Amino acid sequence: MPRTPDYFAQKTIIITGAASGIGRAAALIFAREGANVVCADINDKGARDTAAEVNSKGSQALAVKVDVTRRGDVDEMAKRAIAAFGSVQFLFNSAGAAIRRAKFLEIDDALMEKTFALNVNGTFYAMQAVLPHMLANKHGVIVNMASMAHRRGGPGSSIHYAAAKGAVVSMTMGVAREFATQGIRALSISPGPVKTPFQDAAQSSPELVQRFLADVPMGRFGEPQEIGELVLFMCSDACPFMTADTVYVNGGGGWR
Numbered sequence: 486m487p488r489t490p491d492y493f494a495q496k497t498i499i500i501t502g503a504a505s506g507i508g509r510a511a512a513l514i515f516a517r518e519g520a521n522v523v524c525a526d527i528n529d530k531g532a533r534d535t536a537a538e539v540n541s542k543g544s545q546a547l548a549v550k551v552d553v554t555r556r557g558d559v560d561e562m563a564k565r566a567i568a569a570f571g572s573v574q575f576l577f578n579s580a581g582a583a584i585r586r587a588k589f590l591e592i593d594d595a596l597m598e599k600t601f602a603l604n605v606n607g608t609f610y611a612m613q614a615v616l617p618h619m620l621a622n623k624h625g626v627i628v629n630m631a632s633m634a635h636r637r638g639g640p641g642s643s644i645h646y647a648a649a650k651g652a653v654v655s656m657t658m659g660v661a662r663e664f665a666t667q668g669i670r671a672l673s674i675s676p677g678p679v680k681t682p683f684q685d686a687a688q689s690s691p692e693l694v695q696r697f698l699a700d701v702p703m704g705r706f707g708e709p710q711e712i713g714e715l716v717l718f719m720c721s722d723a724c725p726f727m728t729a730d731t732v733y734v735n736g737g738g739g740w741r
């Protein structure tokens with residue numbers, strides 16, 4: 486929650502991955518607070534659906550089709566957001582995925598490259614696209630999606646993904662520290678398993694679901710809204726000394 490009532494009213498957030506899961510949940514939470522929401526996703530229809538829901542809550546939305554692995558798309562997204570709303574205060578990079586599961590010796594170049602293009606380059610391009618504008622305003626908060634996977638290393642299924650999320654954690658810390666005296670804060674979030682389409686692959690294997698749940702003392706998956714509310718807090722004026730680190734949200738587990 487912000488310290489100042491109506492803190493988010495008329496302020497603008499760009500959310501990548503806004504068509505689904507955590508990005509979509511965050512979009513609706515920022516809409517509840519009266520923020521303008523730029524709903525960006527490679528899934529054009531999904532982005533427009535989220536934007537329509539933002540509008541139905543009485544907030545302004547802009548749907549943008551973007552492939553975050555393409556710098557040109559991402560630059561265009563930032564330009565359109567600034568043109569539509571005059572100013573952008575917040576960026577939430579939620580677009581990301583593990584692409585597919587693979588044992589370490591089965592990770593080929595294409596899988597490694599795709600995973601880094603989406604999770605690392607996508608986050609890198611969006612930060613570079615929005616930071617000059619934030620620096621000119623002497624204010625901005627960037628929140629990037631990492632994962633508990635970066636602590637576990639993803640043995641047996643997702644070392645490619647864990648390594649990419651490790652890069653997101655490091656890059657976020659570097660950006661936060663480089664711009665710390667210029668009004669910019671940057672944070673990452675490292676969730677355990679959250680109930681979204683991202684987990685559908687795991688849900689289809691009861692064995693894998695059990696493995697995840699056995700490792701979460703609360704005995705359940707997280708809800709996407711539980712991450713979205715944290716994004717809101719991080720962007721708010723309630724935590725001005727909070728920057729650089731990753732925050733774990735995992736029901737007490739996910740450390741295996």
Ligand SMILES: NC(=O)c1ccc[n+]([C@@H]2O[C@H](COP(=O)([O-])OP(=O)(O)OC[C@H]3O[C@@H](n4cnc5c(N)ncnc54)[C@H](O)[C@@H]3O)[C@@H](O)[C@H]2O)c1
Pocket residue numbers: 501502503504505506507508525526527528531551552553554578579580581582583603630631632633675676677678679680681682683684
């Ligand atoms: N759900 C979990 O258990 C979990 C746990 C830890 C971290 N995460 C991370 O949280 C973030 C959000 O995941 P989610 O669970 O909401 O998944 P999700 O699949 O519901 O949403 C991901 C969104 O990203 C979009 N996207 C994919 N590739 C894109 C591209 N190239 N350009 C633009 N958009 C693209 C998808 O269309 C989708 O709307 C991801 O970065 C994921 O790695 C998820």
